[in-house]
Amino acid sequence: MGYKLKKIINKAENVVEEMLHGMALANPALIHSEGLGVISRKEKASKVGVVSGGGSGHEPAHAGYVGKGMLDAAVAGNVFSSPDPERILEGIHQANGGKGILLVLKNYSGDFMNFTMAADLSGMDGIDVEHVIVKDDVAVEDSTYSTGRRGIAGTVLVHKIAGARAEEGGSLLEVKAAAEKAIQNLRSMGMSMSACTIPMIGKPGFVLGEDEMEIGMGIHGEPGINRTKIKSAKEIAKILLDKILDDYEASGIEMKNSEVALLVNGLGATPLMELYILNGEVHAYLAEKGIRIYKSLVGNYMTALEMAGCSLSLLKLDEELKKLLDAPSEVPGFSVSYGAVKTCVK
Amino acid sequence: MGYKLKKIINKAENVVEEMLHGMALANPALIHSEGLGVISRKEKASKVGVVSGGGSGHEPAHAGYVGKGMLDAAVAGNVFSSPDPERILEGIHQANGGKGILLVLKNYSGDFMNFTMAADLSGMDGIDVEHVIVKDDVAVEDSTYSTGRRGIAGTVLVHKIAGARAEEGGSLLEVKAAAEKAIQNLRSMGMSMSACTIPMIGKPGFVLGEDEMEIGMGIHGEPGINRTKIKSAKEIAKILLDKILDDYEASGIEMKNSEVALLVNGLGATPLMELYILNGEVHAYLAEKGIRIYKSLVGNYMTALEMAGCSLSLLKLDEELKKLLDAPSEVPGFSVSYGAVKTCVK
Numbered sequence: 001m002g003y004k005l006k007k008i009i010n011k012a013e014n015v016v017e018e019m020l021h022g023m024a025l026a027n028p029a030l031i032h033s034e035g036l037g038v039i040s041r042k043e044k045a046s047k048v049g050v051v052s053g054g055g056s057g058h059e060p061a062h063a064g065y066v067g068k069g070m071l072d073a074a075v076a077g078n079v080f081s082s083p084d085p086e087r088i089l090e091g092i093h094q095a096n097g098g099k100g101i102l103l104v105l106k107n108y109s110g111d112f113m114n115f116t117m118a119a120d121l122s123g124m125d126g127i128d129v130e131h132v133i134v135k136d137d138v139a140v141e142d143s144t145y146s147t148g149r150r151g152i153a154g155t156v157l158v159h160k161i162a163g164a165r166a167e168e169g170g171s172l173l174e175v176k177a178a179a180e181k182a183i184q185n186l187r188s189m190g191m192s193m194s195a196c197t198i199p200m201i202g203k204p205g206f207v208l209g210e211d212e213m214e215i216g217m218g219i220h221g222e223p224g225i226n227r228t229k230i231k232s233a234k235e236i237a238k239i240l241l242d243k244i245l246d247d248y249e250a251s252g253i254e255m256k257n258s259e260v261a262l263l264v265n266g267l268g269a270t271p272l273m274e275l276y277i278l279n280g281e282v283h284a285y286l287a288e289k290g291i292r293i294y295k296s297l298v299g300n301y302m303t304a305l306e307m308a309g310c311s312l313s314l315l316k317l318d319e320e321l322k323k324l325l326d327a328p329s330e331v332p333g334f335s336v337s338y339g340a341v342k343t344c345v346k
Numbered sequence: 347m348g349y350k351l352k353k354i355i356n357k358a359e360n361v362v363e364e365m366l367h368g369m370a371l372a373n374p375a376l377i378h379s380e381g382l383g384v385i386s387r388k389e390k391a392s393k394v395g396v397v398s399g400g401g402s403g404h405e406p407a408h409a410g411y412v413g414k415g416m417l418d419a420a421v422a423g424n425v426f427s428s429p430d431p432e433r434i435l436e437g438i439h440q441a442n443g444g445k446g447i448l449l450v451l452k453n454y455s456g457d458f459m460n461f462t463m464a465a466d467l468s469g470m471d472g473i474d475v476e477h478v479i480v481k482d483d484v485a486v487e488d489s490t491y492s493t494g495r496r497g498i499a500g501t502v503l504v505h506k507i508a509g510a511r512a513e514e515g516g517s518l519l520e521v522k523a524a525a526e527k528a529i530q531n532l533r534s535m536g537m538s539m540s541a542c543t544i545p546m547i548g549k550p551g552f553v554l555g556e557d558e559m560e561i562g563m564g565i566h567g568e569p570g571i572n573r574t575k576i577k578s579a580k581e582i583a584k585i586l587l588d589k590i591l592d593d594y595e596a597s598g599i600e601m602k603n604s605e606v607a608l609l610v611n612g613l614g615a616t617p618l619m620e621l622y623i624l625n626g627e628v629h630a631y632l633a634e635k636g637i638r639i640y641k642s643l644v645g646n647y648m649t650a651l652e653m654a655g656c657s658l659s660l661l662k663l664d665e666e667l668k669k670l671l672d673a674p675s676e677v678p679g680f681s682v683s684y685g686a687v688k689t690c691v692k
Binding site for chain 2: 005006007008009010015016018019020021022023025026056057059060064193194213230232233234236264268269270271272273274275276277278279280281283293296297298300303305306308310
């Protein structure tokens, strides 16, 4: 099996630093805190700062969502490993506009430990820091790197909601409340057709059979629910959506006649062609269920290096969430088929 | 070797139609001419229409560039095969605002034959049609599907230039002249680390050894210049840029002290991480050569299904081209790290 390190890199140990350097060069509105893994907005604003981050390898998440209307800073750890508190502190300082900081973290044990430690340290500097934890993946309860559910691609929608609320001048508690509302209304689930290779490790994290796919796989290759023979796009849509819709029901959230934002997310090596085909199937299935899609986002929003596969995320909307989703933003990572959210990349 | 059809599709023979259906669902500003492979702008404008297209499998090219400021219609053939004249005629009619049509085609024999045939047929309907042919790939002269050089990812920059000139009200000949100027100033070259699989064929188009890459590979897997052991990002940047810069020199185009737009394009399965690392190396090498990068675009702009690899494109700029590159546009396919071109996705 061809598992040589087929990557366009220099040294495996430098990939994150070199990636952030190249990203800042491509985006004049961003700055890179060299050696500290932080990408932040060049133009500082007197508002609540929204900061996210985590392990690298999920690009464009999270640095690609830094910009007006979304994040103020993103903190990158090594590939698939949490950034240490020193880096998170740098992110907090870069994002600090004097009105407090909201940390948006995905539910992994390392991220929780390091982000909350950085929050405590910032408190000693007199910066007011709150956090929210995204745990949108309905596939499994506890997992390899998490106690409780994992945070996956739906996190990008939380960035959008929190960022928009901060941009319109919300207080720290108001921004946090908007993010919490999004988290309550958010459900995701993924599947994978192949593994990815962490540069420093040099071989894939798992092996799927030639005719196998895995349902409920995490974005670091954590095990899902089960392995099955490869299914059609229509069947994949049904499997993922049934589990997501069951979970809404179990939480007492009525979905019939509701409106949702849909994210059809690619994990890195799945062509847009396939994501669009899947989008068509998701539209058809949700229509059967009486659920209206207010917006569809289709593309690579939160990847797992070059993993083939996808995830679906639904965000149940109310008028406030719709308005925040529609608010303009200017970030590098949005688009590759975007739908109707007004995201302007300058 | 794991060459089962690991794709999120329904039936291989329906992938293009289902993709376009799913794409139109995700982008309310676009319409899909069902059964005819055409994506066009819902809002018709009284201006020169710009139409592109070709085989499918290169998404977001070309349908992802339909929208204000770029294309008015994109015509999709089957995967890696030219659309027939009937489809191109539909694209021309959808894009027709009464001021004539510019066809932007990539230099492949099938596209040339079918697009020019459609242009002749449109002429009989009284529609004024001109065409330009992009042949930006400096790797090889004739190739599997082309007499003369192939058209590859630089085509997206021609869409941008022609689309902006049409949007500001240029006449058909003025829009054509802007596109021709971009084509004269454009050079590209790619490399690949792995093959892709056409759904209807079901196995990869070629096989590279575990430690091999191919330089100058086409976007349909056409042979390049040579196969070598895998090189570093820095070496890959130098190999591709040296060939591109030599070609400018051979055409008598002075590059020292010039300004360029740079496109670091992914072929489908190469993570953004690697494209950004490569972007950093390209910036460093061009700085050594005294060439200034006015804008960098980094992302999957013209893919080859799930091929791993990349291409670099340079567009030498003058004041007119800078202005057209900077003009706003609203299309689904731009971004995933975009740099500074003002592209607003509504």
